[in-house]
Amino acid sequence: MSKTDVSRRGLLKTSAVAGAGLAVPTIFTAQSAAAFTNNPTGGTVTLGFNVPQTGPYADEGADELRAYQLAVEHLNGEGDGGMLNTFSSKALEGSGIMGKKVEYVTGDTQTKSDAARASAKSMIEKDGAIMITGGSSSGVAVAVQGLCQEAGVIFMAGLTHSNDTTGKDKKANGFRHFFNAYMSGAALAPVLKNLYGDDRKAYHLTADYTWGWTQEESIKAATEALGWETVNTVKTPLAATDFSSYIAPVLNSGADVLVLNHYGGNMVNSLTNAVQFGLREKEVNGKNFEIVVPLYSRLMAKGAGENVKGIHGSTNWHWSLQDEGSKAFVRSFGTKYGFPPSQAAHTCYVQTLLYADAVQRAGSFNPCAVAEALEDFEFDGMGNGKTLYRGEDHQCFKDVLVVRGKENPTSEFDLLEVVEVTPRAQVEYPADHPMFAGGQLGSCNPGA
Amino acid sequence: MDAFLLQILNGLDKGSAYALIALGLTLIFGTLGVVNFAHGALFMIGAFCAVTLQKIFSLSFETVDPEKTDFLGNPLKVKTPYVESWFGPEFGGAIIDWSVPLAILFAIPIMVAVGFIMERGLIKHFYKRPHADQILVTFGLAIVLQEVIKYFYGANPIPTPAPDTLNGVANLGAVIGMDLIYPVWRIVYFCFACLIIGAVFAFLQFTTFGMVVRAGMADRETVGLLGINIDRRFTIMFGIAAAVAGLAGVMYTPINSPNYHMGMDFLVLSFVVVVVGGMGSLPGAVLAGFVLGVLESFASMEWAISLIPGINQIIIYLVAIIILLVRPRGLMGRKGVMED
Numbered sequence: 001m002s003k004t005d006v007s008r009r010g011l012l013k014t015s016a017v018a019g020a021g022l023a024v025p026t027i028f029t030a031q032s033a034a035a036f037t038n039n040p041t042g043g044t045v046t047l048g049f050n051v052p053q054t055g056p057y058a059d060e061g062a063d064e065l066r067a068y069q070l071a072v073e074h075l076n077g078e079g080d081g082g083m084l085n086t087f088s089s090k091a092l093e094g095s096g097i098m099g100k101k102v103e104y105v106t107g108d109t110q111t112k113s114d115a116a117r118a119s120a121k122s123m124i125e126k127d128g129a130i131m132i133t134g135g136s137s138s139g140v141a142v143a144v145q146g147l148c149q150e151a152g153v154i155f156m157a158g159l160t161h162s163n164d165t166t167g168k169d170k171k172a173n174g175f176r177h178f179f180n181a182y183m184s185g186a187a188l189a190p191v192l193k194n195l196y197g198d199d200r201k202a203y204h205l206t207a208d209y210t211w212g213w214t215q216e217e218s219i220k221a222a223t224e225a226l227g228w229e230t231v232n233t234v235k236t237p238l239a240a241t242d243f244s245s246y247i248a249p250v251l252n253s254g255a256d257v258l259v260l261n262h263y264g265g266n267m268v269n270s271l272t273n274a275v276q277f278g279l280r281e282k283e284v285n286g287k288n289f290e291i292v293v294p295l296y297s298r299l300m301a302k303g304a305g306e307n308v309k310g311i312h313g314s315t316n317w318h319w320s321l322q323d324e325g326s327k328a329f330v331r332s333f334g335t336k337y338g339f340p341p342s343q344a345a346h347t348c349y350v351q352t353l354l355y356a357d358a359v360q361r362a363g364s365f366n367p368c369a370v371a372e373a374l375e376d377f378e379f380d381g382m383g384n385g386k387t388l389y390r391g392e393d394h395q396c397f398k399d400v401l402v403v404r405g406k407e408n409p410t411s412e413f414d415l416l417e418v419v420e421v422t423p424r425a426q427v428e429y430p431a432d433h434p435m436f437a438g439g440q441l442g443s444c445n446p447g448a
Numbered sequence: 449m450d451a452f453l454l455q456i457l458n459g460l461d462k463g464s465a466y467a468l469i470a471l472g473l474t475l476i477f478g479t480l481g482v483v484n485f486a487h488g489a490l491f492m493i494g495a496f497c498a499v500t501l502q503k504i505f506s507l508s509f510e511t512v513d514p515e516k517t518d519f520l521g522n523p524l525k526v527k528t529p530y531v532e533s534w535f536g537p538e539f540g541g542a543i544i545d546w547s548v549p550l551a552i553l554f555a556i557p558i559m560v561a562v563g564f565i566m567e568r569g570l571i572k573h574f575y576k577r578p579h580a581d582q583i584l585v586t587f588g589l590a591i592v593l594q595e596v597i598k599y600f601y602g603a604n605p606i607p608t609p610a611p612d613t614l615n616g617v618a619n620l621g622a623v624i625g626m627d628l629i630y631p632v633w634r635i636v637y638f639c640f641a642c643l644i645i646g647a648v649f650a651f652l653q654f655t656t657f658g659m660v661v662r663a664g665m666a667d668r669e670t671v672g673l674l675g676i677n678i679d680r681r682f683t684i685m686f687g688i689a690a691a692v693a694g695l696a697g698v699m700y701t702p703i704n705s706p707n708y709h710m711g712m713d714f715l716v717l718s719f720v721v722v723v724v725g726g727m728g729s730l731p732g733a734v735l736a737g738f739v740l741g742v743l744e745s746f747a748s749m750e751w752a753i754s755l756i757p758g759i760n761q762i763i764i765y766l767v768a769i770i771i772l773l774v775r776p777r778g779l780m781g782r783k784g785v786m787e788d
Contacts, residue, residue, distance in 0.1 A: 056709060058603035234750065237761045241704055241713045242462055244634070245748035245760075248454040251629065268605045269704045276631040276703070278617035303705050305607025319519060334520045413519060 036366045037152040037447030038128045045100040045365065047072070047352065048129030050120050050144060051158065053108040056265050057136040060299055060344050064134055064158055065106060066337055067345035071352035074332070075102045082332035083353060086325040086381035091360040092353070098360060109135055113143035120144045124151050130365055131156060133351050136344060138162030138211040145174035152447015154367045156351035159344040161263075161295050163214035166395035167436030172444040173367055175374055175394045177354065178347045179427070181215040182435055184294045184314040185222030187400040187422035191312065196257065196290055198227035203255035205246055205270055207262050208235040215261040217435060219294050223259075231255040236266070243270040247277050256284040259292045267293060268303035275307040296403055298342050301415040308405030308415060315401050317346040317383050318418055326383040340413050350382045354389070368444040385424065392431035393441060400427050450621070453628055455745040457620075461634045463741025464641030465491075468696035469718035470725065470733035471648060472689035478665045478728040479682040482571055483579055485586040488715025489593040490690045493562060494697025495706035496597055497555035499606050502547040505531055546611045548701055555698045556691050563690025567683050590711065598708040605705035610636075615702075633702050640699050644692060645734055651688075652730070661685055665728070720768045726781020736779055740764050 040046070049068045052061035073079045077094030084092055096102050105127040107119025116135065123129040132148050133156035135141045141160035148155035149171040157165060157176040161184070166176050192200075202223055206216040212235070220230050231253050236246055247270070250258055258279060262270045274280075274291055282289040296313035319330045319340035329349060333341040341349070358373035359365055375391030384398035403416040429436070469491050476484045508527035516524035532540030543550070570589065574582045609615065610633040618635060621628025652658035664671045664678040671678050697706070704710070721740055725732030746752060747763035759766075771778060 054598075054603075056603060056707070058598070232750070234753075239713070239761075241710065244458045244461065245455060245745040248458055248745075249451055249750060251454065252451050265605060265707060265709075272607075272705060273703075276615075276617075276633070278629055278631070281617075299604055303605035303607060303707075305609060305705070307607075330519060340519045410516065410524065411518065 035446075035448050036368075038124065038130045039448075040100055040128075040130060040365055043100055044103045045097050046127055046129050047102060047104045047355075048107060048120065048123035048127065048132045049104055049134050049348075050107040050109050050116060050123065050132055051134040051348075052111045052136050052140075053106070055109075055111045057111045060136045060159065060297070060342065061109070061134075063299070063342045063345040064136070064348045067333065067341060067349040068104065068134070068352060070333060070336060071349045072102050072104055075353070075356050079336070080328075080332055083325050083329050083349070083382055086328050087353060087357070088380040089357050089361070091357050097356045098363070098365070102356070105129060109137075109140050109144075111137050111140060113139050116140040116144050117147045120147050121151070124148075124153055129153065131355055133355070134158040134348060135160060138165055139209060141165050141176075142169045142210065145169065145171050149173045149442070149445055152367060152445045154355060154370055156355050158348050158351070160211075161215070162211040163218065163435050164210050164439075166393045167214075168438035170393050170436075170439050170441050172371060172394075172442045175351070175354075175371075175389065175396075177351050177389075177396045179314075179316045179398070179400050180395065181211070181218040181294070182429060182433070183400050183427040184215070185218035186427040186429075187314050187402055187420075188219065188292070188294060188312070189222035189226055190422075190426075191402045191420055192223065192292065193226045195312070196287070200228045200257050200287075200290075201231045201255045201285065202228050202257040202259050203231050203250050203253055204233040204259045204261055205243070205250075206233060206235050207238055207266050209238055211263065212261050214435065215294055216259075219259055219261065219292075221435075228257070236262070236270070238266065240266065241269055243273040244277070246270070247273050247279070250274075250279065251277065251282070254284070256287050257290045257292060259294065261294060263295055263297070264300060265303075267295075267300050271304050271307050271311070280310075296416060297344070298413070298415055299344075301405060302412070309407050311405045312419065313403055315403050315416070316343045318343065318401055318403060318416060319346075319413070320416075320418060321383060321401075323381075323383060323385070325381045329383060346383060353382070354379070366446055368446050371444045385421075387424075390431065393436065397424050397428055399424050450626060450628055451749070453621075453626075454630070455749060456742055457628075457630050457634070457638075459742030459745035460738060461638050461741070462744060463738035464638050465696055465700055465714065465737075466718055466721045466741055467734045467737025468641050468644060469693050469714055470721040470737050471645060471730060472693040473718060473722050474725070474728060474730050474733040475648075475685055475689040475692075477722070478730070479661060479685045480567075480571070480575065482574065482582050483586070484571070485583050485715065485719075486566065486590040486593065487586075487689075487693055488711030488713075488718065489590040490559065490562065490693040490711070491697040491700075491714055492594060492597065492706070492708065492711030494555050494559055494694025495608075495701050495710060496601065496697075497558055497694060498548050498551035498608050498698045498701045499601065499706055501551040501554045502544070502608055505529065505544045505547050509533070548608060548610055548698065551698045552695060555694045559691040559694030560687040562694075563687035564683065566690070567686040571686075572683075590715070594708045594711060601708065603708060605707040607705045608701035610702035637699050637703065641696070644695060648688070648692060649730070657681065657684075717764060720764055722778075724768055724771045724778055726778025728782065729778065729780040732778055732780030739779075740767060743767060 051064040074082045074084050105123050107123050109116035120132045131154045135158040138160040141157045145155045155174040163181050204216050206212040260270050279289050293313040296315045301308045358370045362369035362373040374389050377389045380386045387398040400422045401418050402420040404419050406417045473487050506529050508529045510525040513524045513526045518524045531543050614632050617629045618632050620630050721736045725736030748760045752759050
């Protein structure tokens with residue numbers, strides 16, 4: 001039998017130590033609730049716009065920057081308000097974000113992952129940016145998203161279409177409004193079936209990097225589900241400029257559809273080469289030969305000129321849409337700059353408003369509070385119909401547009417026409433879909 | 449068999465561009481002893497001569513069409529090119545349509561002038577400096593030139609189509625009972641390249657000027673001692689080399705829409721072509737251009753990629769490594785060059 005002696009002094013000592021021990025976590029918790037990376041303390045808040053200002057996507061980057069500047073104007077109560085007037089959430093009042101005037105700094109991604117990370121890091125550490133947004137490439141988006149997760153700031157992705165951005169590389173601090181390769185496949189497949197039937201042989205040329213691979217996988221799965229046969233898939237170097245040696249084998253492959261999983265300069269050149277080789281006039285297996293460009297962009301279509309006529313693809317948004325949100329945005333942008341916005345400009349503008357709105361609703365700039373406000377947030381009035389920011393993977397779900405190169409354009413901007421608005425339900429998928437497997441969202445990082 | 453022949457045609461076509469750029473690079477290296485890393489930029493400037501002429505021909509005046517509206521709902525401004533209003537829609541339209549071939553005439557004086565300015569203004573100050581200095585300054589110049597072009601023309605590719613009549617495809621195999629379809633403009637490009645290469649060789653071989661230049665390439669000092677101003681002739685050769693690269697660029701525009709970066713894409717490959725052909729050897733540059741073009745095309749074929757994955761991306765450099773190891777002077781280089 002043991003005997004325990006408890007003295008008054010001993011009890012007091014133990015109680016004091018235990019009390020202090022219990023109090024410590026509370027103190028730390030209370031502090032961490034207020035402390036996060038770049039907490040804006042003055043009358044302004046700084047956003048970081050990380051766009052390609054040099055390199056092959058510089059024109060797309062310039063359009064993104066125009067959209068960001070317009071968004072900042074509208075947030076600060078200048079201009080006509082644009083989509084703030086049509087946005088279903090009415091938390092924003094045109095008085096900045098939580099009463100703080102919005103300012104911005106810009107970085108140049110150069111469409112290179114290391115340069116994009118360096119410019120984002122500089123904006124976070126030197127300029128005190130509370131949120132990073134922008135970009136025109138999935139490689140860059142994945143790299144910057146990782147950096148923002150480590151630094152404890154929110155990343156609102158710009159133009160990035162790879163499944164991986166909200167798939168295996170998803171991060172709790174990262175959010176994507178733009179659609180993805182899976183959605184392109186799901187939206188295009190039924191239209192392709194209606195146009196070209198279910199007995200087709202497809203040949204894929206694919207840009208050899210993350211976006212190209214997921215694009216090919218998605219379109220291949222969607223078209224094979226229709227009954228199409230995939231004759232061949234060929235990876236092409238990202239640096240390729242002349243695609244003639246990749247197009248020539250298509251002529252004798254027995255394929256009657258060529259799918260160009262290319263973007264930017266690759267898309268312009270491969271499509272131009274394919275048309276030069278007479279593929280569009282060719283007849284194979286008793287059918288007209290067809291070309292499909294799964295991801296279209298007006299700026300790229302301009303580069304390919306006449307060659308885009310009649311070619312089908314998908315886009316996230318197009319300026320000719322007639323909903324109130326799109327009309328308001330096109331009016332603001334067109335009046336300020338003299339030409340209609342690109343889909344890259346649209347997604348960047350919307351991302352900025354969505355971030356500001358989430359802060360306003362959360363009542364805090366803390367990234368974890370903002371993330372919580374964005375997760376499973378449903379909204380409308382931003383040009384894509386009713387949209388959901390799914391909490392499980394931080395991917396927006398909305399209608400997707402199937403477009404076609406216009407036969408008789410009335411202006412230099414009138415290059416694409418909307419063939420079908422594919423409803424959101426048709427492009428939805430479970431968060432654990434095999435094409436998006438392999439990564440964990442993890443938990444939100446507030447930084448500091 | 450059809451696929452095989454098609455890849456030979458593709459290779460000859462790619463090789464045409466490599467050969468033309470490499471020919472200019474070799475002319476400059478052979479005469480002035482300068483490794484000109486700005487030569488790709490000259491190819492790009494040539495292409496933008498075609499873009500500029502197309503833009504000049506397409507200069508338009510605006511009229512308002514009250515029945516149509518623009519994207520903001522305002523009355524649509526319709527653009528009519530001046531040439532169409534001056535010469536009628538048919539002839540004016542034809543001028544715009546043929547702007548790429550017409551740009552050959554436009555590009556020659558511009559490219560010669562650019563060549564003169566480059567040589568007299570910058571490169572001549574580096575003749576006695578080490579090759580590393582020459583490479584650095586010409587590479588820097590190339591970056592400056594491409595940024596200037598980007599500033600004025602943007603970063604996106606600009607479509608510059610061939611004339612309608614030369615835009616289709618021709619069945620080259622019809623004569624031998626095969627189905628060998630090939631784009632007409634690419635055949636035109638190959639023929640044009642052969643013509644230019646022939647003209648440069650004829651100029652060097654059959655004119656007094658060419659003879660002096662060849663003598664200067666062999667022994668500059670002796671030719672100078674004979675009282676011939678060899679420097680002036682070499683400056684002219686720089687201008688000719690610039691014009692050759694420029695014309696290669698002009699005619700290339702319908703094949704791929706030109707952008708500010710196209711010079712860099714070709715420069716490294718063309719430099720490898722020069723090394724494989726033999727530094728300073730003009731026939732070597734042409735031969736290596738065509739050989740590497742054909743090899744690159746074959747390496748893009750499925751059987752080649754399945755045999756050695758990634759061969760399409762490395763073939764040219766692989767050949768360069770093998771040549772440098774086995775025959776450092778290149779295919780047709782003079783004995784002793786690059787071998788000491």
